[in-house]
Amino acid sequence: MNAATNTAASNASSEAAYYTHAYLDEQTKRMIRRAILKAIAIPGYQVPFGSREMPVPYGWGTGGIQVTAALIGPRDVYKCIDQGADDTTNAVSIRKFFATVADVETTESTADATIIQSRHRIPELPLREGQIMVLQVPQPEPLRGLESRETETRAMHAYEEYGLQYVSLYENISAFGRIAGGAGYPVLVDERYLMSPSPIPKFDNPKMHLSPALLLFGAGREKRIYAVPPYTRVRSLDFEDYPFEVQKWTQACALCASHESYLDEVILDDSGNRMFICSDTDHCATRRADGHHGSMSDFSLEDAEQSRTGGERP
Amino acid sequence: MTSAILDLSRMKPAFADPTSESQFIFRKLLDAMSQPGTLHDLSAAPTPPPGVSRAAAAVILTLSDQDASLWLDPALRGGEAETWFRFHCGASLVTDPAAAAFAVICHDLASADLRIFNQGDAKYPDCATTVIVETPALEGGAAITLSGPGIQSTATVAPAALDAAFWRQRAEIVSKFQFGVDLFITAGDRLFAMPRTTRVNLQGV
């Protein structure tokens, strides 16, 4: 472990001390639990929570961690991913945190997990009934880019005034000839509430439609929780002449040959060599273990001077 | 309303281990609310005082506190149940049903009026009351068919003592979504949930 990762790890553990202090308070958990149940009862509506300030740092996964802390118990198997990967410093430190404070078993396997906490991806393996997906949300308000005042956006949701959003999307199409924008593409939940799916790529939007799993969204700074219950209609906004489309790649994953998964571009060296690999590390590893081989399946990512550039880096 | 006398020597215990027991029960309530119409067993919850079911008491113990007010059916007021909720939840009891975050109705269900509870605000529909409806049994009544979010195709339940008039009244309330009330239907150790999004087909009632 080099000096840089040591610092990151020690920052993560001092954050963990905050989490222990703030998140395990029973009254706070009750408040979040009440908000979660109302979020399920009103799909796509952002439930405000937290009348009092909580002494927590806002950074990676504060909202998601609060939601998970209100849910998790010793019968759970917990998975945490960052941009599709289980092995980033953040994902590892949050997984360790819950293993310690909640006495919970952890996993990198999507299939084995009961709670999957994530930033920026929904796993490729279809989720199943009984699983809970907890998504970290930096900005819960899908209309915020169009209207900065909370009183106004709240009224727009209350009276279903989403015309502005449609106009903005259509202007986007006039400018680009297609619907642009890759992450956080707005959806209509159960044909009523406009919702930000969090900064997942729009590739993942269709996975929310009629998902057998419960999807929970937590925004720590904005103190909002919202939900998509299982088997709930989720429609990405579009137009008759410009249907919703997800990202496509001409190449397959260089490691597992998948044509179906969301790919990250990896820069291999200074001379511009690159490869495309699955963003979902568990999916890719599972496929390789099942005997699927890509064009560079013997390639070791750890040995290369490489960086993933597939997702958006905040 | 007569104020109950707090006699600690006769107070029945609630959670022995609040952290793990409330987590366990909350997950049952979460499953119930995300899969309307599915029955959930709360026999692991503490034994409540007379007059209230184990399932209803579990909901209140897990979710109610000084920030989430509680309205009790007049049949439960001033009795052991009220004292127990006050002591174990620090619940703030209210007599105005429109001010209640949680409510328990257990008497005269046939003439129960759900309109007295908070139906939510257009901008804050989450303010609506969660109503716990205590029935004699979750089976054996007239079968109703449920559909909506959380239900893959349909679900069927047949709680006793809830007649067509009750369901028609609820249907009218929730037809103005985002307004409505969310229900936990309880009997003994078990419950199921019906958020305001659940549609009820009354055929057969």
Ligand SMILES: [Zn+2]
């Ligand atoms: Zn792959």
